[in-house]
Amino acid sequence: MKYCSSCGGEVSLRVPADDDRERHVCDRCNTVHYRNPRIVVGCLPVHGDLVLLCRRAIQPRRDYWTLPAGFMEIGETTLEGARRETWEEARARVEDESLYTIFDLPHISQVYMFYRARLAAPEFAAGPESLDVALFTEDAIPWRELAFPVVDLTLRRFFEDRRSGVFPTHCQTLRPADWSRTP
Secondary structure (H helix, E strand, C coil), X not given: CCECCCCCCEEEEECCCCCXXXXXXXXXXXXXXXXXXXXXXXXXXXXXXXXXXXXXXXXXXXXXXXXXXXXXXXXXXXXXXXXXXXXXXXXXXXXXXXXXXXXXEHHHCEXXXXXXXXXXXXXXXXXXXXEEEEEECHHHCCHHHECCHHHHHHHHHHHHHHHHCCCCCEEXXXXXXXXCCCC
C-alpha cells in the first residue's frame, strides 16, 4: 500500500499509538489502514453417498477438483456466501447446512469455512468458474487432482465421520510445512 484511501497521502509502515504491530498509517491524516484476513466460504454438497465437486476453470489450480467455495462478500453471512458460491460454481442449491470445517491459513491471511450440506435436488451444472461438476463416491474421488489441502482434509474427515455417523465441527491451523504432510 502506498497511498491513503481517505486523503490520498502517502502511507508508511509504523506501529500506531495503542497498537502492538506495524500497520499502514497515512503520513498526512494518520488514518490506520488495517489489512485483515480474507474469509473463504463454501459447501460440501452431499447427495446420498455422493459428494459434489467442481473442476476449476480459473487459476490458481485450474483443471483441479474442488468443493464449491470462494471469497465471502461484504454484507453476507458465511452461510449466505457458501450458498452463493455453491450456486455460482455448481448451479446447485443446498439445504440442511451445518458448519463442518474451519481452517486458519495465517501465512496467506485466509480462513476457510466449509458447510456440510445436502443437495436440495440432484440438479447441477458448471458455472462460469467451473469446467465440470460431478458427483463422486468416496472410491472415485480424484484424490491426486484436488486443488487445495483444505479440500482434501474436508473430504477425508467427511468420509471418516460418515462411517461413525457423527459430524463434529473440525478446526485446524495449516501452515506451509503441513501441506507436504497432507495424505
